Amino acid sequence: MDDALAELLAHVVSLPDHEQVCVLDADGRVLAQDVVSALQVPPQDNSAVDGYAVRCADLVAGVALPVSQRLAAGSSGQSLKAMTLARIFTGASIAPDADAVVMQENCTVQDDGAVRVDAPVQLGQNIRLSGEDVTKGAVILSKGERLTPASLGLAASIGMHVLSVVRRPRVALFSTGDELVMPGDVAPQDMPPGAIYNSNRFFLQTLLKRLGCEVTDLGIVPDNCAATIAALRAASQNHDLILTSGGVSVGEEDHIKSAVQALGHLDLWQVAMKPGKPFAYGWVGQGSALAGGDTSEAGAHFIGLPGNPVSSFVTFLLLVRPFLLKLQGGHTFAHQSIAAQANFTRTRADKRREFLRVRRNATGALELFPNQGSGVLTSVVWGDGLVDNPAGQTIKSGDVVRFIPFAEVLS
Amino acid sequence: MDDALAELLAHVVSLPDHEQVCVLDADGRVLAQDVVSALQVPPQDNSAVDGYAVRCADLVAGVALPVSQRLAAGSSGQSLKAMTLARIFTGASIAPDADAVVMQENCTVQDDGAVRVDAPVQLGQNIRLSGEDVTKGAVILSKGERLTPASLGLAASIGMHVLSVVRRPRVALFSTGDELVMPGDVAPQDMPPGAIYNSNRFFLQTLLKRLGCEVTDLGIVPDNCAATIAALRAASQNHDLILTSGGVSVGEEDHIKSAVQALGHLDLWQVAMKPGKPFAYGWVGQGSALAGGDTSEAGAHFIGLPGNPVSSFVTFLLLVRPFLLKLQGGHTFAHQSIAAQANFTRTRADKRREFLRVRRNATGALELFPNQGSGVLTSVVWGDGLVDNPAGQTIKSGDVVRFIPFAEVLS
Numbered sequence: 022m023d024d025a026l027a028e029l030l031a032h033v034v035s036l037p038d039h040e041q042v043c044v045l046d047a048d049g050r051v052l053a054q055d056v057v058s059a060l061q062v063p064p065q066d067n068s069a070v071d072g073y074a075v076r077c078a079d080l081v082a083g084v085a086l087p088v089s090q091r092l093a094a095g096s097s098g099q100s101l102k103a104m105t106l107a108r109i110f111t112g113a114s115i116a117p118d119a120d121a122v123v124m125q126e127n128c129t130v131q132d133d134g135a136v137r138v139d140a141p142v143q144l145g146q147n148i149r150l151s152g153e154d155v156t157k158g159a160v161i162l163s164k165g166e167r168l169t170p171a172s173l174g175l176a177a178s179i180g181m182h183v184l185s186v187v188r189r190p191r192v193a194l195f196s197t198g199d200e201l202v203m204p205g206d207v208a209p210q211d212m213p214p215g216a217i218y219n220s221n222r223f224f225l226q227t228l229l230k231r232l233g234c235e236v237t238d239l240g241i242v243p244d245n246c247a248a249t250i251a252a253l254r255a256a257s258q259n260h261d262l263i264l265t266s267g268g269v270s271v272g273e274e275d276h277i278k279s280a281v282q283a284l285g286h287l288d289l290w291q292v293a294m295k296p297g298k299p300f301a302y303g304w305v306g307q308g309s310a311l312a313g314g315d316t317s318e319a320g321a322h323f324i325g326l327p328g329n330p331v332s333s334f335v336t337f338l339l340l341v342r343p344f345l346l347k348l349q350g351g352h353t354f355a356h357q358s359i360a361a362q363a364n365f366t367r368t369r370a371d372k373r374r375e376f377l378r379v380r381r382n383a384t385g386a387l388e389l390f391p392n393q394g395s396g397v398l399t400s401v402v403w404g405d406g407l408v409d410n411p412a413g414q415t416i417k418s419g420d421v422v423r424f425i426p427f428a429e430v431l432s
Numbered sequence: 433m434d435d436a437l438a439e440l441l442a443h444v445v446s447l448p449d450h451e452q453v454c455v456l457d458a459d460g461r462v463l464a465q466d467v468v469s470a471l472q473v474p475p476q477d478n479s480a481v482d483g484y485a486v487r488c489a490d491l492v493a494g495v496a497l498p499v500s501q502r503l504a505a506g507s508s509g510q511s512l513k514a515m516t517l518a519r520i521f522t523g524a525s526i527a528p529d530a531d532a533v534v535m536q537e538n539c540t541v542q543d544d545g546a547v548r549v550d551a552p553v554q555l556g557q558n559i560r561l562s563g564e565d566v567t568k569g570a571v572i573l574s575k576g577e578r579l580t581p582a583s584l585g586l587a588a589s590i591g592m593h594v595l596s597v598v599r600r601p602r603v604a605l606f607s608t609g610d611e612l613v614m615p616g617d618v619a620p621q622d623m624p625p626g627a628i629y630n631s632n633r634f635f636l637q638t639l640l641k642r643l644g645c646e647v648t649d650l651g652i653v654p655d656n657c658a659a660t661i662a663a664l665r666a667a668s669q670n671h672d673l674i675l676t677s678g679g680v681s682v683g684e685e686d687h688i689k690s691a692v693q694a695l696g697h698l699d700l701w702q703v704a705m706k707p708g709k710p711f712a713y714g715w716v717g718q719g720s721a722l723a724g725g726d727t728s729e730a731g732a733h734f735i736g737l738p739g740n741p742v743s744s745f746v747t748f749l750l751l752v753r754p755f756l757l758k759l760q761g762g763h764t765f766a767h768q769s770i771a772a773q774a775n776f777t778r779t780r781a782d783k784r785r786e787f788l789r790v791r792r793n794a795t796g797a798l799e800l801f802p803n804q805g806s807g808v809l810t811s812v813v814w815g816d817g818l819v820d821n822p823a824g825q826t827i828k829s830g831d832v833v834r835f836i837p838f839a840e841v842l843s
Binding site: 044045048058059060062063064065067069093094095096097111112113114149153154155161162169170171172173174175176177178179180181182183198199200201203204205207208209210212213214215216217218219220221222223224226227228230231244328329330334357359360381385392394395396397398399401402426427428429431432 | 455456459470471473474475476478480504505506507508522523524525560564565566572573580581582583584585586587588589590591592593594609610611612613614615616618619620621623624625626627628629630631632633634635637638639641642655739740741745768770771792796803805806807808809810812813837838839840842843
């Protein structure tokens with residue numbers, strides 16, 4: 022599976038088209054260029070508290086000093102006169118010559134308005150230095166970084182209101198399978214024998230949108246070669262990726278493989294993972310992704326996911342997500358797994374690397390969903406992550422295993 | 433802080449208005465009623481593999497049997513004749529009287545078309561039983577559950593195309609502070625002394641949207657009592673929550689407290705956490721949230737966040753997020769922290785509970801951002817979570833601490 026992921030990523034050249042978007046609309050997008058600060062944050066030394074700016078050398082225990090000026094946030098002050106204090110509020114620039122700020126809770130205001138400092142004062146205390154957050158000229162966010170609420174705030178803090186990001190990937194999505202029925206088209210009580218509802222479409226479209234993609238949903242394509250070829254050819258004209266589910270197994274009812282080969286080439290076929298073995302990657306159309314430049318004219322990447330919902334879901338998170346992040350120019354895309362303790366036993370080792378649906382209990386140990394079948398979508402809804410279990414490995418209760426929280430890979 | 437959170441949540445009654453949304457548009461929404469299945473998933477016993485359906489009793493080692501029918505997904509078969517096999521594909525319903533499926537990799541097709549089974553066969557093998565994922569009548573998703581890509585897929589798998597969810601909270605957002613300038617309004621080189629860009633607006637609006645809120649952005653309100661009262665009064669007419677940042681400290685430049693008290697009441701004022709102490713909760717308008725029914729006519733909840741960006745960000749995640757999830761009728765809203773090892777030392781204990789910005793290193797241990805100042809937004813962008821450190825506690829390298837990954841609380 023690691024080889025498959027490496028091979029998959031080796032075929033991706035990030036999209037060359039950039040666009041300017043408002044900072045408020047840039048959540049989840051990937052930066053197309055470094056963001057460099059034209060100023061210091063904070064711009065001036067300023068107060069961390071509400072209180073009094075002082076000249077430390079002037080303070081004598083028990084002696085009150087008059088207040089010579091008032092410094093509110095947004096105003097600019099004058100030099101602090103000797104033997105006086107300045108009233109100051111959080112965020113206000115420090116008056117020149119003041120060298121500490123005393124919290125108002127540590128001061129007493131006398132009847133005559135003079136203020137006595139009641140606590141020891143250290144040079145520089147409660148002063149936030151100019152540039153302690155961002156220095157002028159610093160790269161605060163770098164090309165390839167995926168924007169988050171916090172990074173949008175940071176970009177705003179240096180005055181950015183638009184950012185240059187890579188354009189959204191255009192993804193064509195379809196399912197294959199004559200047994201599939203769209204929810205809403207047929208009521209549960211009217212479902213013919215053997216028919217099942219298409220569930221993959223719903224989570225795949227949602228996952229694609231969370232990753233910033235524009236999705237064209239082509240619905241369900243009939244299980245025959247001509248229809249599959251027609252759908253692939255049409256989708257390859259104006260999409261970066263064609264994503265399918267179903268039709269990539271070894272049976273003769275599976276037409277995706279031959280259809281992709283008829284129109285382009287298949288580079289990956291089956292991955293040693295469970296669930297998820299019937300995974301395919303290729304190219305539909307002339308040329309290949311590695312020809313360079315904007316390849317959207319020449320064809321589209323093709324990824325075929327298994328039809329079983331759990332297989333489809335898991336391969337999306339572990340293989341398609343990194344692919345789409347790299348396509349957008351992202352510089353990190355591999356998931357991070359963390360060590361956690363198993364609170365279950367799995368005595369049968371599988372020859373494939375397994376991704377087990379588990380849930381953290383109150384102590385942080387992992388519980389196993391009882392039915393790990395690849396058709397049991399309930400396991401994914403119930404779980405809050407996957408155990409990444411190496412091929413050939415059994416697990417006993419108390420073992421430390423590798424855990425991939427869904428929260429880390431669902432957006 | 434735990435008391436503050438409990439108090440805050442005690443004031444929330446979930447919104448009584450429900451709406452029907454398409455499954456494809458329901459990501460992140462909270463279910464207003466249980467989802468009950470009208471069918472079994474899978475509907476019939478079916479094959480987990482491509483291969484041959486058999487009657488186990490008929491199999492004799494080395495003896496090939498003729499193929500009497502072909503079962504593709506979506507078709508329905510007839511009873512399997514004695515001493516024959518049925519060609520079958522993944523997902524296809526099992527023929528009546530067949531009691532196992534053999535993978536095609538374990539079979540040999542002879543020249544005459546008869547098929548020999550080359551491996552031992554167990555009763556029931558490779559058959560997925562009807563209802564193994566969902567049984568008819570089961571509650572597959574319950575009221576108060578927040579929808580995810582997987583749960584949307586599960587809802588689709590039982591034929592749902594619309595779901596009943598709680599309506600989106602309407603949130604009015606504004607910042608106070610005469611020092612604030614909107615990015616885009618003034619270029620960095622033209623910023624007057626003491627002025628800073630408003631960064632809170634950007635991450636707060638983005639975080640609110642991630643939580644499914646409709647946001648009315650009222651911009652920056654001037655630092656005076658009349659303007660603050662006018663803004664609060666207007667916002668209270670048609671919003672569920674008024675969220676502000678800044679103006680809730682103790683200084684006389686802070687007008688939020690008195691303005692809220694003039695129009696309604698303040699129930700919470702300052703929380704023993706760092707960063708985040710100047711946090712406020714109250715009600716603007718007549719009555720209170722607990723009067724029951726739709727309260728949007730009578731007034732709005734008020735939450736005042738600190739003006740410092742890190743304080744604002746952290747209090748949003750730890751206090752506002754649970755509030756908004758409960759407002760939408762969510763049944764889980766507290767964050768989950770996990771045990772992790774500190775790879776840093778913090779010798780000065782704080783009298784408040786601290787939330788330190790940290791990042792996991794390659795071994796899973798936590799590194800501390802060097803500047804934990806509440807104005808240093810870089811710490812949040814750099815970090816991938818918070819250490820929840822109890823009041824009065826020092827930390828030495830190797831200690832096990834409580835870690836809150838941002839991924840768990842950012843959506």
